[in-house]
Amino acid sequence: MSRIGRKLIPVPAGTTVTLGDVVTVKGPKGTLTRSFRPEVAIKQEDGVLVVSRKDDSLSARALHGLSRTLLANMVQGVSTGFSKTLEIIGVGYRFQMAGSKLAILAGFSHPQEFEAPAGIEIKLEGTNKVTLSGSDKQAVGDFAAEIRSVRPPEPYKGKGIKYQGEFIRRKAGKTAGKKK
Numbered sequence: 001m002s003r004i005g006r007k008l009i010p011v012p013a014g015t016t017v018t019l020g021d022v023v024t025v026k027g028p029k030g031t032l033t034r035s036f037r038p039e040v041a042i043k044q045e046d047g048v049l050v051v052s053r054k055d056d057s058l059s060a061r062a063l064h065g066l067s068r069t070l071l072a073n074m075v076q077g078v079s080t081g082f083s084k085t086l087e088i089i090g091v092g093y094r095f096q097m098a099g100s101k102l103a104i105l106a107g108f109s110h111p112q113e114f115e116a117p118a119g120i121e122i123k124l125e126g127t128n129k130v131t132l133s134g135s136d137k138q139a140v141g142d143f144a145a146e147i148r149s150v151r152p153p154e155p156y157k158g159k160g161i162k163y164q165g166e167f168i169r170r171k172a173g174k175t176a177g178k179k180k
Helices: 058-079 137-148
Strands: 016-018 022-027 030-035 040-045 048-053 082-089 094-098 101-105 112-115 120-124 129-134 160-163
Touching (some): 022 058, 030 058, 082 094, 094 120, 112 137, 120 137
Antiparallel strands (some): 016 022, 022 030, 094 101
């Protein structure tokens, strides 16, 4: 039995879950919908959601924990939301808002501009930090990865765009190998 799949999902006050072919979760931060595979059954009992598998087939066992995690992320997303913070490091590197678009100046001849997908909010904190927030964990993570891919951190000086709290393994450079 899946350890993650057996965990119950508490539904906070102000959040409603509609079960059917497509599961809909509504809360103060928005509405999320997702369809789940038929190998997994979802029931609502006394303010908690229970995810169980219909049989012990290999595909049902594989989908049990995944379905529970996806459903828990939907409930958490519409109640509290998700956020990712990105930092930019480097001389002349900075974030700035150009209307509703995020412009990234990262050593290229022109700024790289990104329009926020639906449901994602961009909040600028100074010129070197930006916070992305929204109710869909996958959409927030994908947009953050797209921004990071403009200039990933390099291992010698650490310049580039990184997640807040990300550790960059540093290299010594070519002077470290010279012997006197």
